[in-house]
Amino acid sequence: MGIPKIPLAEWIDKIVDVIINIFHPLFSAVTNITETLLNGLVKVLGLGPSIILIIIISLLAFYTSRWTVGLFTLLGLLLIDNLGLWDATVDSLALILSAIVITVVIGIPLGIWSSQNDRVKQVITPILDFMQTMPAFVYLIPAILFFGIGVVPGILASVIFAIPPTIRLTNLGIREVPSDLIEASNAFGSTTWQRLFKVQLPLAAPTILAGINQSIMLALSMVVISSLVGAPGLGAEVYRAVTQIKVGEGFEAGISIVIVAIILDRISQNLRKPVYGKKLAKKYVYGFTVLIFCIAAISVAFAGGNDQKTSSNKIGFEVNYEITGIDPGAGLMKATEKAIKDYDLKDWTLKEGSSAAMTAELKKAYENKEPIIVTGWTPHWMFSKYKLKYLEDPKGSFGKDEEIHTVVRKGLKEDIPGAYKILDNFSWKPNDMEEVMSDIQDGAKPEDAAAKWIKKHQDQVNNWTKDASKGNGEKISLVYVSWESEVASTNVIGKALENQGYDVTLKQVEAGPMFAGVSDGSADAMVAAWLPTTHKDYMNEYKEQLVDLGPNLKGTKLGLVVPEYMKINSIEDLKGKTK
């Protein structure tokens, strides 16, 4: 193969970097607008006891659809409330509604434009195809870089994913208006706008509403995915349940999403021709609903004055009282929650996301010399890339230093003693690990970085393998979580095993499945168990079915991490002094 690989990824990265630099103010503005919209919606929806909103939504469902749907809505929402998922539901509803507001505001004009202009349609159509087929996860990556983690990238990714049907069907609906009606409209001397508003849009309305209905459904399906970047709501509940393998909780959150989906679908489908539309004029019912929300919005606005966090705590004010976290299932997150309690940081919120999202946030803040507080751990490449420091933890909320253990399935020792021996011998130092991580971060493939390290440290590797029998193509599967540290360690040990003649497969999973996999024998080993704190819950749950081969790396550390330029040294400094 004479043709070198086209560096597409590098190009995209460079373009994204340039975009971030140029459009930073724009992104901040978009973030602010979206956040304001969302916070307003959350507040309005969350105003008063949940039963009020439940009744309003049920009445709306009753009015638009059959009475059975109204009853289902009432019972379904009461069930959600009963399950304790109401706040999450309100968060999700607000996310969906914000996404839909933006979708409508952007999508319908675009649809109209492309219906009036064939060239615009030709340009937009392939873009829409691209938007719809590109896996939704991909949108999260630039969304994090542009808009940080939290709910805004979730909303914007939802908008990108959900907007195509609205644009397509608006365009289609307008183009499908019979040509003789267009001719008639023209023949009487309509201007383009008169034709559009008096003939095309009213006739295209059912199609346009069908598009919006589809957009709502797509936005809803993004709720779960958005939680990966820290959007709160039912999706986060599902995500947490997945990472912790909590079947029951996952089902509760899942069924809540189904209920919300059915309600939103039925209401939005029937908005135009409500079942009871003949008895109660549409404009009164919708007017009344809008009025209620307006009153709620106004009362929120007036009450909002008291809700403002005071600026007496400078650091807190600067970072918006947010600590940027990682995957909701991680022990580090649990420790941080504990720290928030221990240090009485009741004004603070811990944003959930992923380790990738966290480092992206950190990168963005660091480059702009903005304040940020993240949940961090060692070993991690970010310490070699940026000047960072741990906040002192006088109360010991994050526990003592941690170790990373090698854990294998029961019976591995008997089945493949050679591999077992190597895994048992595997141990290295944080700076070894950071060497590999740094290479990967700089763009090397994990397996290449691992091979490079092994070549350089052959003596050390020989220590792992010296008294182990060589393999003969036996299959070994290793599981790991996609933290940079674990990617590095798993690839190194994987490479070492492979060099000894084993057939190694690596599987990237979440923390819960990692433990579950090794305990039920569907995976052979992991070198990624953080103990005693981070994976404590899993270890407790599965320890009977596992064999803990002890630490392969000592000297890890967990805690809250800030850039060195921030004038803050201890978690105690975060304590808010609200007036």
Add this chain to the structure above:
Amino acid sequence: MKAKVKVKNVTKVFGKSPKNAIKLLEKGYSKKQILEQTNSTIGVNTASFEIYPGEIFVVMGLSGSGKSTLIRMLNRLIEPTIGQILIDDEDIVKMNPQQLRDVRRKKISMVFQNFALFPHKTILENTEYGLEIQNISQEERTEKALKSLEIVGLKGYEHQYPSQLSGGMQQRVGLARALTSDTDILLMDEAFSALDPLIRKDMQDELLELQETMKKTIIFITHDLDEALRIGDRIALMKDGNIMQIGTPEEIMVNPANEYVERFVEDVDLSKVLTAAHVQKRAERITPDRGPRVALQIMRDQGYSSIFVVDRRQKLLGAINADDASNALIKNKSVEEVMQKDIVTVNEDTLLTDVIGALATSALPLAVVDENNRLKGVIIRGAVIGALAGNTDDLNIKGG
């Protein structure tokens, strides 16, 4: 008379290279050759004609003949490729969008084949659409719209929706909508083609009736020759984008300009076009004071079996046949005593359809009389049959 609409050398080419097509067209290439060479279709080829105020000008032709394209160029729903269209001496082809909108709002309104009513608007809202987009006050436009609805006989339906009305009623709404704009020119694009034959006829009659009072300039498109003959003051017959012949219904029927027109009109039921005037012969007549002997003599000379009796002012009194005349001679009675007084008469513009009916019930030839019962001529069976068979010897053609 000064023309209301003048169409001068208007050509429409559909396709991507109209200029090439025009060049080829000027060189005399055929429609088919141009299609092969440039992939362009000639919609209308150098059409020129004038339409006078108050006339119903019918454009007729089969599907694909270009008549719809032609009518749509008159209000520029379709842009002419080249040519001039003068309405009240203003060339609408050169107008900017604003001027064109004004023409469409004030001068030309249109009625469509499939009614083209807005399904989301009530009958009233549909009817006042033309005024609504001119931002005329609600009261004024409602008043005008109601008036038009009354003219077309749809008073009381103003709050219904189009889907609640029958086809005929919907087309009346389409007509009312066009009338509400109060334009001088009315374009009607196969306005009655979507209606069933009975309703179509009613609508044609109503249109003619309306035209008596409104005196609009109506440009009417149809593919139905019967319809064209019925309502058209003049007819333009189109084929393949070319205008084959323009003339009164009679001229088209009786004097086809070429083989195509001839073939086109040959299947038409002549009895619906030709009138008594076309087939009447000079009538032999006597005054009663001449007596039965003279009557018999004339009959013998001319080879007739009967003769009409008129007074000195040519007013029809009756008819006498050979038997009656012989009887009178024998019994020495006067002509007036023996003549038959119950005579079936027709007018000059009675259609042949009706003439045939009367002919069947009458033993005598039919007398053609004017409004004062003065005898104008006679219709005999042979001439009617000959005329219906297309035998021009049996026809009297006005103006040649």
